[in-house]
Amino acid sequence: MDRTRFSGAITALVTPFTAKGIDEAAYTKLVEWQIKEGINGLVPCGTTGESPTLTPQEHNRVVELCVKAAKGRVPVIAGAGSNSTAEAIAYTEHAAHAGADAVLVVTPYYNKPTNKGIYLHYKAISEAVDIPIILYNIAGRTARNIEPDLMAKLAGIKNIIGVKEASGSLEQMKKIRELCPKDFLLISGDDALTLPVLQLGGVGVISVASNIVPRDVAELVKTRSEALNKKLLPLIEALFIETNPIPVKTAAGLMGLCNPAMRLPMCEMEEANLARLKAALKQYGLLK
Numbered sequence: 001m002d003r004t005r006f007s008g009a010i011t012a013l014v015t016p017f018t019a020k021g022i023d024e025a026a027y028t029k030l031v032e033w034q035i036k037e038g039i040n041g042l043v044p045c046g047t048t049g050e051s052p053t054l055t056p057q058e059h060n061r062v063v064e065l066c067v068k069a070a071k072g073r074v075p076v077i078a079g080a081g082s083n084s085t086a087e088a089i090a091y092t093e094h095a096a097h098a099g100a101d102a103v104l105v106v107t108p109y110y111n112k113p114t115n116k117g118i119y120l121h122y123k124a125i126s127e128a129v130d131i132p133i134i135l136y137n138i139a140g141r142t143a144r145n146i147e148p149d150l151m152a153k154l155a156g157i158k159n160i161i162g163v164k165e166a167s168g169s170l171e172q173m174k175k176i177r178e179l180c181p182k183d184f185l186l187i188s189g190d191d192a193l194t195l196p197v198l199q200l201g202g203v204g205v206i207s208v209a210s211n212i213v214p215r216d217v218a219e220l221v222k223t224r225s226e227a228l229n230k231k232l233l234p235l236i237e238a239l240f241i242e243t244n245p246i247p248v249k250t251a252a253g254l255m256g257l258c259n260p261a262m263r264l265p266m267c268e269m270e271e272a273n274l275a276r277l278k279a280a281l282k283q284y285g286l287l288k
Contacts, residue, residue: 001132001161003132003161003162003183003185004203005041005075005101006041006075006077006101006102006132006134006161006162006185006187006203006204007040007185007187007203007204008039008040008041008203008204008218008221008222009038009039009040009041009204009205009207009210009214009217009218009220009221009222010039010040010041010042010043010075010077010187010204010205010206010207010210011034011039011041011042011043011206011207011210011211011214011217012043012046012047012048012049012206012207012208012211013027013030013031013034013042013043013044013046013048013049013066013211014030014048014049014050014211014245014248014249014252014258015027015044015045015049015050015054015062016030016258016259016261017259017261017262017263018259018261021058022058022061022062022065023258023259024061024065026258026259027062027065027066027069027258028065028068028069029258030257030258031065031066031069031070032069033214033257034210034214035070035073035074037214037215037218038214038215038218038219039074039210039214039217039218040074040075040204040218040221041074041075041076041077042066042070042074042075042076042077043076043077043078043079043104043206044062044063044065044066044076044078044079045059045062045063045078045079045080045091046079046104046136046206047079047106047138047141047244047245048208048211048244048245048248049062049079049245050245050262050263050266051079051081053263053264053266056087056090056091059079059091060091060094060098063076063078063079063094063095063098063100064098066078066100067098067099067100075101075102076099076100076101076102077100077101077102077103077104077134077206078091078095078098078100078102078103078104079091079103079104079106080092080094080095080103080104080105080125081104081105081106081107081108081136082108083108083109083110083111084108085108085120085121085124085125088105088108088121088125089124089125089128089129091103092105092125092128092129092131092133093128093129095131096129096130096131100131101132102131102132102133102134102161103129103131103132103133103134104134104136104164104206105122105125105133105134105135105136106136106138106141106142107135107136107137107138107139107142107144107146108121108142108144109141109142109143109144110142110143112143112144113144115147115150118144118146118150118154119150119153119154122135122154122157122160123157126157126158126159126160130159131159132159132161133157133159133160133161134160134161134162134163134164134185134187135151135154135160135162135163135164136163136164136166136189137151137163137164137165137166137167137189138164138166138167138189139167140166140168145167145172146163147172148172148175148176148178148179148180149179151163151176151179151180152176152179152180155180155181155184161183161184161185162184162185162186162187162203163176163184163185163186163187164187164188164189164206165186165187165188165189165197165202166188166189166190168190168193170193170196170197170200173186173197173200173202174200177200177201185203186200186201186202186203187202187203187204187205187206188202188204188205188206189205189206190205191205191207191208191209191217191232191236191239191240192233192236192237192240194207194217194220194221194229195220195224195226195229198221198224199224204221205217205221208239208240208244208245208248209232209235209236209239209248211248211249211251211252211257212239212248212251212252212255212257212281212286213232213235213284213286216228216231216232217232220232231284234280234283234284235280235281235283235284237280238276238277238279238280238281239251239277239280241273241276241277242269242270242273243266245262245266246262246266246267246268246269247269247273247277249262249266250268250269250274250277251277251281251286254277254278254281254287255281255286255287
């Protein structure tokens with residue numbers, strides 16, 4: 001298996017909604033635009049795609065839409081995580097059946113498993129479905145950090161190929177690179193840390209910002225340009241002034257990319273934060 005396929009700038013796609021459900025036409029247009037703008041991969045049904053409020057049927061449908069629209073031009077890494085191992089297996093099985101190239105599986109959240117439980121969770125998914133698995137380590141949302149020693153153990157499971165690392169700790173990422181096999185993929189899970197992670201041996205980013213500036217995020221990963229990184233950082237900061245995906249979906253709406261409607265408990269931005277977001281978009285040249 002060529003693991004290098006899962007590198008570069010990969011967009012964690014927002015999910016456009018209508019009053020009745022998924023806006024399939026808008027989603028297909030987003031995928032097409034992302035690919036034309038030079039993005040290297042797509043993640044449907046991640047946190048940015050509001051996966052916690054998608055029904056299982058909607059979740060599966062979004063993965064199918066993404067695979068169909070991508071037409072094999074870029075890899076599709078389907079979100080397939082759950083705090084129920086059985087549900088994570090079911091989402092992973094569906095992703096494989098739908099033609100996804102890999103799955104992104106977040107650490108089980110809320111129930112706070114032990115290290116042994118985390119290992120057994122991922123081992124069970126690996127044994128059930130023969131598809132590349134990328135771990136998603138984000139203790140800020142799950143209350144459990146995959147520490148480097150455990151990461152190295154998980155990296156020994158046959159089809160676990162890498163990690164979307166969103167711990168925010170460059171020291172931890174450095175340790176992961178030291179302990180895990182050379183071909184284990186370290187992918188940034190924080191837009192603001194993309195350049196430092198690349199400098200540590202990372203292979204790319206699963207990005208929120210690339211929902212609205214895919215070409216620039218792809219260029220940053222390709223060139224490692226300090227100047228482009230400096231340009232992007234104020235925009236990235238504005239995209240996280242409230243809980244993701246509230247600002248980025250609002251920005252996508254302001255730019256006419258899709259309906260910005262979200263599902264509760266995600267809600268409209270506070271006025272002061274909205275003003276800051278608009279100012280950042282204007283400064284970047286995304287709004288007049």
